Amino acid sequence: MSALTTAHSVVAASPRAKAIAGFFVIAYALMSIAPLLWIGATAFKLPSDAIAYPPKFLFEPSLEGYVNLFTVRTRQTPDFIASLPPAETWYDKLVRSRNMVIAGPSKVAPRFMNSIIIGFGSTFLAVFLGTISAYAFSRFRVPLADDLLFFILSTRMMPPVAVAIPIYLMYRELGLTDTRVGMILLYTAVNVSLAVWLLKGFMDEIPREYEEAALVDGYTRLQAFRQAVLPQAVTGIAATAIFCLIFSWNEYAFALLLTSGDAQTMPPFIPFIIGEGGQDWPAVAAATTLFLTPIVLFTVLLRKHLLRGITFGAVRK
Amino acid sequence: MAMQEQAERLVDGRAAEVAPRVARRMRGLSDRSIAWIFITPTIALLLAINIFPLIWAIRLSFTNYKSNLGHLPIKFVGLANYVDILTDEDVWHGMQVTARFVVSSIALQVVIGFGLALLINRGFRSHGFWTTVILVPMMLSPAVVGNFWTLLLQPQIGPFNYVVGFLSGVPPRSFSMIGDVALAPWTIVLVDSWMWTPYVMLICLAGLRSIPDYIYEAAEVDRASPWRQFWSITLPMVLPFLMLAVLFRAIEAFKMFDLVNLLTSGGPGSTTELASITLKREAFEKWRTGYSSAFAIILFVTVFGAANIYVKTLNRVKRR
Numbered sequence: 001m002s003a004l005t006t007a008h009s010v011v012a013a014s015p016r017a018k019a020i021a022g023f024f025v026i027a028y029a030l031m032s033i034a035p036l037l038w039i040g041a042t043a044f045k046l047p048s049d050a051i052a053y054p055p056k057f058l059f060e061p062s063l064e065g066y067v068n069l070f071t072v073r074t075r076q077t078p079d080f081i082a083s084l085p086p087a088e089t090w091y092d093k094l095v096r097s098r099n100m101v102i103a104g105p106s107k108v109a110p111r112f113m114n115s116i117i118i119g120f121g122s123t124f125l126a127v128f129l130g131t132i133s134a135y136a137f138s139r140f141r142v143p144l145a146d147d148l149l150f151f152i153l154s155t156r157m158m159p160p161v162a163v164a165i166p167i168y169l170m171y172r173e174l175g176l177t178d179t180r181v182g183m184i185l186l187y188t189a190v191n192v193s194l195a196v197w198l199l200k201g202f203m204d205e206i207p208r209e210y211e212e213a214a215l216v217d218g219y220t221r222l223q224a225f226r227q228a229v230l231p232q233a234v235t236g237i238a239a240t241a242i243f244c245l246i247f248s249w250n251e252y253a254f255a256l257l258l259t260s261g262d263a264q265t266m267p268p269f270i271p272f273i274i275g276e277g278g279q280d281w282p283a284v285a286a287a288t289t290l291f292l293t294p295i296v297l298f299t300v301l302l303r304k305h306l307l308r309g310i311t312f313g314a315v316r317k
Numbered sequence: 318m319a320m321q322e323q324a325e326r327l328v329d330g331r332a333a334e335v336a337p338r339v340a341r342r343m344r345g346l347s348d349r350s351i352a353w354i355f356i357t358p359t360i361a362l363l364l365a366i367n368i369f370p371l372i373w374a375i376r377l378s379f380t381n382y383k384s385n386l387g388h389l390p391i392k393f394v395g396l397a398n399y400v401d402i403l404t405d406e407d408v409w410h411g412m413q414v415t416a417r418f419v420v421s422s423i424a425l426q427v428v429i430g431f432g433l434a435l436l437i438n439r440g441f442r443s444h445g446f447w448t449t450v451i452l453v454p455m456m457l458s459p460a461v462v463g464n465f466w467t468l469l470l471q472p473q474i475g476p477f478n479y480v481v482g483f484l485s486g487v488p489p490r491s492f493s494m495i496g497d498v499a500l501a502p503w504t505i506v507l508v509d510s511w512m513w514t515p516y517v518m519l520i521c522l523a524g525l526r527s528i529p530d531y532i533y534e535a536a537e538v539d540r541a542s543p544w545r546q547f548w549s550i551t552l553p554m555v556l557p558f559l560m561l562a563v564l565f566r567a568i569e570a571f572k573m574f575d576l577v578n579l580l581t582s583g584g585p586g587s588t589t590e591l592a593s594i595t596l597k598r599e600a601f602e603k604w605r606t607g608y609s610s611a612f613a614i615i616l617f618v619t620v621f622g623a624a625n626i627y628v629k630t631l632n633r634v635k636r637r
Contacts, residue, residue, distance in 0.1 A: 162613030166370030
């Protein structure tokens with residue numbers, strides 16, 4: 001059980017006080033989760049139901065949103081559709097019933113792939129660099145350590161749009177605009193500050209005795225690091241990795257300003273999922289659901305380390 | 318085929334030769350050199366991706382460079398960009414919008430977040446589960462969620478107006494959270510608080526849990542009223558945590574771009590045009606690179622200055 005879920009506090013509240021507290025907290029929780037449930041529900045609505053007035057709370061579920069998300073369709077005359085060989089799949093049938101024909105896959109799959117590759121690439125690099133740097137800051141006397149650590153943190157305070165201006169020019173010179181490599185490097189740089197700070201906290205908590213024993217046994221420093229420290233730090237490294245992954249996954253400003261096609265990730269792409277006349281809300285909702293679900297799962301997984309992650313390790317418990 | 322095998326054998330042989338040599342060399346490494354080898358890549362990356370571009374931006378901020386017209390000769394204009402920005406009424410208006418956004422969203426988040434933390438800390442049944450539910454919005458992508466809020470807030474078809482209308486009796490079609498000049502600034506505060514109240518709540522909760530029981534027990538013995546206990550025990554002990562939350566939220570709110578860009582993109586008019594959105598317009602729509610670099614530098618200095626002052630205050634509170 002995590003420290004946060006075990007109540008230990010205070011001179012215990014009365015049952016009535018607890019019930020009142022429970023009522024308000026649950027009411028808030030339901031209110032704050034309602035927009036997300038609405039997104040999940042919209043994904044299963046027909047486009048006409050999604051924009052109905054008054055808003056439809058009950059509706060007949062349909063997979064049209066998901067089909068529209070993954071396909072590009074063209075409108076055809078009924079005669080032309082009748083002249084085609086019979087539809088082979090359920091989604092072909094669904095699209096044809098709307099007087100349209102599937103013309104090919106949409107761009108959503110490659111965009112999702114970009115999110116995954118850039119997310120995991122930058123996470124791997126940031127956690128690798130963060131782990132070794134954090135170890136050095138935690139165990140060795142580094143000259144100006146406090147200044148270096150503050151410098152590392154301060155790079156995170158810059159507004160992304162302001163950072164994007166010179167990065168845009170630099171990437172244009174280097175040919176890194178709209179490339180996955182460019183985005184991975186950029187996200188690594190942003191994430192490494194979090195990784196160093198978080199992992200330094202985790203490393204500080206690992207007793208030095210383990211490596212000292214290993215050193216006495218004739219291990220080198222590096223062997224001691226690999227075999228005595230790293231296994232102890234696994235939980236911290238995993239939590240840090242998830243935080244880095246979530247940042248890269250959610251990032252919008254850099255992706256919007258520095259990518260346009262080949263390396264575009266989901267966040268700048270989703271608002272441009274449009275149907276005939278404006279945003280195709282069921283398809284947008286479907287994309288949003290697919291995009292957000294992993295993060296909701298990660299949040300539950302991370303529950304114990306959430307506090308540490310969002311405060312750069314400043315608050316630990 | 319044979320050649321490939323031969324090549325592979327050769328490579329294997331090389332690797333076998335190299336490995337012990339590297340290991341031997343590593344064994345000789347002093348702790349000091351390991352420290353440097355471990356830290357240098359991180360610092361080098363940050364210098365390349367953050368500091369070098371920053372220096373470049375400082376240089377450009379003294380020019381009239383336009384990055385869409387890169388072939389034109391770059392002219393140094395001295396401090397003209399800075400003077401232009403600091404004397405421009407629109408920029409000051411944007412700064413006011415930003416300041417109002419930062420102050421009101423933090424105030425709302427602190428009040429609700431602290432309140433929720435106090436309630437959760439009473440420890441009702443299944444509070445762990447509901448705490449996790451409350452935490453979900455802050456982990457999501459502000460851009461993706463912000464985009465969807467535009468549907469939720471539609472006056473015609475959105476459920477928000479419908480529910481507000483249902484509860485208050487105001488006709489749902491009579492107001493527009495995004496399109497109305499008076500409401501839009503509050504809409505961005507509302508959605509930002511929906512996302513980030515859990516953040517303040519979680520940190521306050523940690524603060525509340527850090528207060529040892531015996532202090533309250535002692536207060537009970539002294540017959541201090543609950544009100545008195547709150548003001549002289551709970552609040553002062555949570556204050557450092559609360560201030561930390563405010564610091565982090567203030568920096569993030571000052572940088573705010575994604576949520577608002579998708580929700581209102583600065584409109585209607587310029588009622589929600591935060592500094593980052595002005596900056597994006599100048600840099601990536603009007604392509605005034607020199608001017609926007611100067612603006613970016615001014616924003617950096619503001620964030621750093623404010624953060625430094627704040628951290629100093631925070632330390633003073635902690636010491637007390």
